[in-house]
Amino acid sequence: MQFTPRLQQLLQALRSLPGVGNKTAQRMAFHLLERNREGALALATALEAAVHEVRRCERCRMFAEAGLCTICAAAGRDAGILCVVESPADVMAIEESASYRGRYFVLHGRLSPLDGIGPEELGIDQFTALLSGAGVQEIILATSATVEGEATAAYLASLAAEQGKRATRIAHGVPIGGELEYVDSSTLSRAIAARTTVAAGGSRGG
Template identity: 45%
Template sequence: MYPASLAKLMDELSRLPGIGPKSAQRIALFMVKRGPGDAQRLAEALLAAATNTKRCRECFSLSEDELCSVCANPSRDRTVICVVEEPRDVLAFERGLSFRGLYHVLGGAISPMDGVGPEQLHLTELLNRLRDSSVNEVILATSSTIEGEATATYIAKLVAPAGVGVSRLATGVPVGGDLDYVDEVTLSRALDGRYRL
């Protein structure tokens, strides 16, 4: 029904999260209508992002440098580390402008059903950071899903022998929700009302 190149574009777009066949069709037709100049800019931006973006060697968030902007910032509070599942969770906190500490991105949550165990997460690196620094609090900011709660409980037990205080985000973050969808005010209140484990 569509030319092969357009059908291929729709197929590739539909593989993106949150983009179904209808959305892929609309985006592809929009790009074709806009012409090769817009398509070229989009292609260059995609290639540049895929080529230049890497993980921060300290916290595993996204960066174009060895250290992300948070880890490289000397004014951040280095006594507190907020542990999150994904880089998008760091962005959620940074939008709120209420957290001034550091982050540690796990790269997911413990989910046996999906084949993700503790060994697939950046937990060894977290323990190394706690040994090699003056951190006195770890805030567990995993999602309020079953996997996020299990991950938080596991980390709390793992970190306890290090003698570092462990806290969890307070209520205000909806149960079963991802941090990426929480508004800044709710996230700020949850951070302020976190509780000790």
């Protein structure tokens, strides 16, 4: 059976969402049309508003509606530390951990010459401008532990060194609460290579 044209259009548009295939798109479309037409209209309005009004923070490239994002605009954040991440989702994850009070820089990707992603796409000009300012003392490299993520971190570290700024990398190792048995071998070998001395008192070294 052929879907009607509008329905076909809707199914195709829904498939552009990450993780949504044919069956899921059909389930979503039928759900909205059968049971939640107001929800469908609200979603349409929200999509349009977000596309037109959400842009990048002028300073850190996080999502923002004004010139600065809520983190850059907040008074209480430490302007001396800059945590460099690959995506806005990484910012959300670090914020949820409530363990960091500095600012961020969002690359929106990682160096990947084969995909045509170079320094320009990652806003490196903006990053070096931020770095050369007097305020920043340390950059924390929180790019992913992949080949491209490591290459990006190494590149940013060299930029920081040029400016005489301290660059640090987040620790990689066995997750807290993780059982060794279920940890993959590259994480384990990294955890062993990056082992730390246990202080005589018995507390864990850093």
